[in-house]
Amino acid sequence: MYLEQFNRDSSSILKYLPFVVCFLGFMALNIIVSSLMNLDSSTMIQDSIDQWGKNFTFFTFVVPFVFFLALLFLWWKFIHRYSITKLTTAREKIDWSRFFFSFGVWAGINLIVLSVGYFIDPDSFQFQFNLKAFLPLLFIALIFIPIQTSFEEYFFRGYFMQFTAYLSKNRGVALVATSVIFGLMHLSNPEVSSMGLTVMIFYIGCGLLLGIMTLMDDGLELALGFHAANNLLGALLITSDSAVFQTDALFITTADSNIYELLIQVFIIFPILLYIFSKKYNWANWKQKLFKSV
Incomplete structure (x- = not known):
């Protein structure tokens, strides 16, 4: 299984600490400083x-x-x-078909939702x-x-899920902990100012979705595809004045930010997405893969 292919002795676990502490500390410091200085x-x-333009x-x-x-x-x-392949998947090689399937499914769902929203309002x-502004945007977005x-x-x-799983000795704890921290890393996003802290339900929900994909599928390919499609569409297809990517x-949508649309994604669309993947890849033993001790 994905989390069980690495050494778990004390010296191996300690190797995670510098990168985890430095990155999370850097992100936390940015959020704290922004809050203390009341930066919007x-x-x-x-x-x-x-001053510099959108691109x-x-x-x-x-x-x-x-x-x-x-x-x-x-690092x-x-x-x-270890090889990058081992950090990516428990399979012998990275399954790019999984990446592109996840990318296509999530892009398709977003296009359907956008079309419905356009039809309604x-x-x-x-x-x-x-064209002059979009071509540089397209170049930047597709690469970065x-x-x-x-x-x-x-x-x-x-990386962080491995570390928290080894410390807690439980997959479920690692899933929840990494999802919550992933959500909290978005606290300084403009969406929080426009919709309030309830938007954290969406960000943490995204973390849980991506974590479940990774644990059930024994690899990052599906999560990588979903996340790439989500952010590319947010940068290239539709934006708003309250989005972190103002491109x-x-x-551009002028509709007021609506937390209920995000909650529909978390509690209705995300479960449908997991159902699609579970049927496509014959996922089984959910309890064992999501909550078993490591």
Whole structure:
């Protein structure tokens, strides 16, 4: 199984500490400083857009993840002495068909939801295609968003989940802990200001969905595909004034932020997605894979 293919002796577990502490500490410090200084992320994003434009502002959000992902891979390769394939999956090689299936399914569901929303309230959607602005956005998004989403998956559903599973000796504890911390890492997002702390249900729900995918499927491929599709659509297809990715996407929505739409995703659409994957890949032994001791 995915979490059980690595050494779990004390020296091996201690190797996780520097990267985990440094990255989570860095993220926590940013959130704490922003809170203490009463910095508003929406205002900061808008100030950056006014000064540098949308594409450069978007670039500054995603480019640091090139460094984070490279550092994680190098740490894994030279400190833990395992291959990137082992960090990705329990299979002998990475199953890219799983990645593209997950990407396609989630992109398709989002397109259906968007179409329904447009049919119900077309006035809240504004088509804003600008070829001169969209082409650089497309270039940045296609290169850097998969890197950004891959780092989050390799860290939270891979590296950090291994660490918390070894410490707690339980898969369920690791699943919940990594999902909650993943959600909390989004506290400084503009969506929190516009919708309140209840939006954490969505972010933590995403973490649980991605964690369940990883544990049930013995690999990160499905989670990598879902996350890449989700963020690419958010950058290229539709944006809003309260989104963390404020880009020259094809559409901008002027509808008020609605927490109920996100809750429908968490409690209705996410379970449907898991059902699709479970049938496609013949998932079984849910209790054992999600809650068994490690």
